[in-house]
Every structure is written in C-alpha cells, then in structure tokens.
Amino acid sequence: MKLATLKDGSRDGQLAVVARDLKTAHMADAIAPTMQAALDDWAFIAPQLEHLYAQLNHGQARRAFDFDPANCMAPLPRAYGWTTGAAWTNHLLLRQRARGDGTPARPSDEPPMVQGAAEALFGPCDDLVLAFEAWGIDFGAGLAAILDDVPTAATPDEAHGRIRLLALVNDVSLRALAPDESAPGGGFLQSKPATAFSPVAVTPDELGEAWRGGKVHLRLRTTWNGHLVGQPDAGADMAFNFPQLVAHLCKTRPVRAGSIVGAGPVSNKDGARKGAVAPGYACIAEQRYLETIAHGAPSTPFMRFGDTIRIEMLEEQGRSVFGAIAQTLVKP
C-alpha cells in the first residue's frame, strides 16, 4: 500500500492512504492519526490500512479526494532516527580518486553510516531554504527504509522483515562545510541540513519483483533545472543492501519503530555496462569527482538560488511509484 502524511497545521500531519495510481487519497485518521502512530502498532494498524487501500483502488472508498503531492509533509515530518549509509560505495571510491589521496577505503564489511537531522524532515514540494550558495548546496537522490522495532544485534535476515515502508529522499549536503566538519571524526551536523521525502511511502510488496535481495531494482531519475542528469539503477552496485544497513545500525543498540535508514546517493559504476542508458549522477559532487578525475578540476557548479530539483522512480510500465520530490532552492 501507499501512505502519505498530509499537512493540517500540526507538527505530525495526518495519515492518509493513497491509491496505487497516486490519483486519489483517503484520510486514515479513523484508523491511526499519524504515520508514527501506525508504525508504533503496525501489526494491528497495517491490516486496517490495507483494507482501506483496497477499497480506494477499487473506487469504493467513501470519502476519496484528489491526491495533491504539494499538500504532503514528509511521511514522518519528524522521526526518532534518521541514519544514512553510503551503500553505493562507488561514490566514495570516486571521491577518493578525485582527491588523489591514498586514504584506504573503509573495510568492505562495514558500511559507512552517519546520523542525520531527524527532527525536521521536509515534504516533497517544500522549498529548500538555505542561506548561502557558497555553502556548496548539493542534492542527493536516494532511497530510505522506514523501520519497525529492531532488537539489538539483529541479523540482516531479521532486519529484512522489519522494513515496513520505502520512500525516496533528497538528502541535501553542504559540500563546502562538510570536509571541515567531518575532519575531526564527528560526522555531519551543519552540512546535512535538510532531507526531503517523496509524497508517499510504500510497503515493499508494492514494488513486486523490483524489491528483491533487500534492494530496489528500478532506476532513480534526477532532473535538475528540467534536465535529466541521472537515471542510475538503484538495484545495481549497491554494496550494502537495506537489511545490512539496518543490521549495522542495531549492532550495539535497539532501533525503534519509525527510525529511517537511508542508503546514500545512488551511484552506478560504469554507464557502458548498463547498456544504452547512461546512469548519470544522483548528486552534483559525484559529477564533479568524475570531472576532476578526467580533467583535473570540476566544472559543474553546485546549486544556485532558483534551481529546481526533481527526483522520481518509475515502474517498468512508466508509472511513478512514490510520486516526485520537486523542490526549489530559495533564500530564507
């Protein structure tokens, strides 16, 4: 099923069920007031939401209304956990090559993961409000899993069964602030200011065969100022699948319902290998790494005020799975 959180002036918004074709929706407040409330008691709540979802898809829901992505908050407008891994390690290898440093890559059995700002997650059409272009504002197109409770030391197999929903993210980075901030080892606090989510979050079964091996085997389309700049295959080159990321997260501590795990910008190793489709890029930094490797310096600038970014994933039939993230960068 597909779920959304609609703006109602409150901090957490209101839970709604959205039809498979994203054309209509129905409030779910009679079942659970918020997405967090649904996740807190998923085994009891989800079947009721599924029932409403079936009615909606069959045109039998009583008070269906037109679905408007602009009225969406993030599925969880505030979350108790937002951790993001760099699962497409090609991104890190390119960074290393571009920098020309000999820093050894992180051992391949441990995904690099960082905690992010979970207290203010943004809706798909919310403006991206940042003060200075000089911060090196970069989009980051990716996927995230929304979890149920996961006990400490859960295995990847156990973690797999605790993934309740999937969504798209725009995980924004301030590339000019990140190096100084992460140099002492403490991660990204100011340099990861804003993450936006797709209009709907979907249960993994909604993806059918495209959800297998803990990965989403569909292309993620990124359109920057109207130009398609990336369409990498999210199922390829993912060195750590979602269950592995979750297992890493909960190695020493429990994960609680509503915690969100991202997988970093999607990055394919080799465009040629994918056939006729050039994968392009899911974040500007990666394009700049490639330019630096090829020409000694980057040529693509970071985002400018007024820039638009659109992130979407289509099924093989061309239908949008999650709806589109469509944001504009603006000054405060």
Place this chain on the structure above:
Amino acid sequence: MKLATLKDGSRDGQLAVVARDLKTAHMADAIAPTMQAALDDWAFIAPQLEHLYAQLNHGQARRAFDFDPANCMAPLPRAYGWTTGAAWTNHLLLRQRARGDGTPARPSDEPPMVQGAAEALFGPCDDLVLAFEAWGIDFGAGLAAILDDVPTAATPDEAHGRIRLLALVNDVSLRALAPDESAPGGGFLQSKPATAFSPVAVTPDELGEAWRGGKVHLRLRTTWNGHLVGQPDAGADMAFNFPQLVAHLCKTRPVRAGSIVGAGPVSNKDGARKGAVAPGYACIAEQRYLETIAHGAPSTPFMRFGDTIRIEMLEEQGRSVFGAIAQTLVKP
C-alpha cells in the same frame, strides 16, 4: 519545576510533576499526556504544570504519591534529536596529549558536536545492557538541555531563551569501537549505544543562581562501584555554554521542540585550582588519558559486568537536584 516520565508500558510513558524535594509526585496526564506533548505546546502547558507543581510542593495536590526513581523512564524516552558537544574541551586536549599526536585542536569558536541515538533513551535505573566488556564500556557523566523550537540561524542569546529543561545524562561510549568508527569522519553510531537520563528534568529557574551564563554552576558527582571518582564543577572550564551549543546546532537548520543537546563529560582543568576538592573524572577515558600522560600507559580498566555507576548533582544545601542515575552494567 521538576518533571518526570513514568513507566506505564507505553513507548512514551506518562508525564508527572515531581516535588522539589523529590519525595512526592503527581500525574500530569490531565494537563499533557507525555513530556513531548508538553514541549510541543510549552507556552500553554507549562503554566498549568507550574500550578500543579506549586500545589504539590505545598502538600495541596490531591492525588500525590511517593516518587520512585526506579519507575522513571528518560524524561523523553525517545526524542527527535539528541546531539552532544564536547563543551569541556579539556577532555579533548587530554586525549590529544595522551595520544602524543600533533593533530591540531579544533578551532576554538566551533564546538565539536555529534548526533547520537535518540530513538531509545534510557531511564535512570535501567540496566546498562551491552554484550562485550571488550568494547571498552565507559560511562560519561554530563548535563543536557531539552529545547523548544529554535529557528535556523538563532543566536546564542535567542537559543538561551529556548532551553526549557535541564537533566543529567550518562552518555555511554564504547571506547574500543570509537576510533575505527570515527576515523572516516562519520561520527559515532555503534560506539554511542545508550544514553540514560536522570529521574527528573528541571526548568532552569529551579537551579536559581547556579544557572547563570548558560552553565550549571554545581558539582557533578560520579560514583563508580561505590567509590566517588569525580566531582568536577560543571560551571568551570566549560568552553561552550549551552546557548552556544544550541546556536551551533541550528546554524543551517531548525531545531524542534524536544530536541536534546548534551555537553559531553564534565572535565575540570586543574584540581588544585578548585581548592581542596579534587575534581576527579566523569568518564574513565579521561582518567586513562591522565595515566598515559603521567606513566606512559593507562592503568584503570573500563567497566566490567556487574559494575554500578551513580551520577548525581547536589545543591549547595546538599539536596539532589535531578535525582540520581544509578545503573548496573549487565550482559544481554
């Protein structure tokens, strides 16, 4: 006023008001069901809680009951943000000296801060459950501020007025995991597994003259296996006060009600300077740094299963401000 969250089998517990002497309490569910609910609407809720607090302190609350810290959850058993700074930079300088490395200290105008696991915060008497002593299990006695909404780019002065509550923390570190984990720059995910909080959180006015300049001018007492090992003055040597930490946190993004900011283990520079009272240590790592500097190697081991840790702060009259964190380290 003093507030606590009592265990009731739910994820968020129930909000209670606790008398100044910590002897009695009164449910506050008629005012706000949870601590988060109170923080979400503080301007409206706080005066009602203050009224009940006054009644309780005067023995006039109708359904007062004996207050039992063992029945407390963390004030926020799950939070939308938990970020901790290293405000007592002496701790970092000692680490640097002990390692004998020439790494330059971080510029003094930027507090080192990391995001922590906010989704599972522990109560004052909850067991500290960790699998392996070999992880280098260390307590970390400190203070934390619980915030109201703070807008992006707020100044320290603005942030000061958004601090709603203060509490004690035991910010546990796995010292054997931390170096490898933080080396790539991503912060501490597995190595900061469990943070416990004092039985009550208190409004800053509750500290009277001890809360000034955005600091708590009282000694923080740490007792390890029954031995008092630390009593540093939390008002001394704090290089970044709480408003500065909050302003750093919100430089590029908003902070939302219920976000918690910690200040790291309390650390005084020089015992002699404080008069007759030796400050001791608030985390084992610091003692090991001192031993390494003096003797070339550490001699104090990290925690062992069965160890107890008690963290408390007394007013000048000897009365406990926050109640005590009193945990035992156990295997799963």
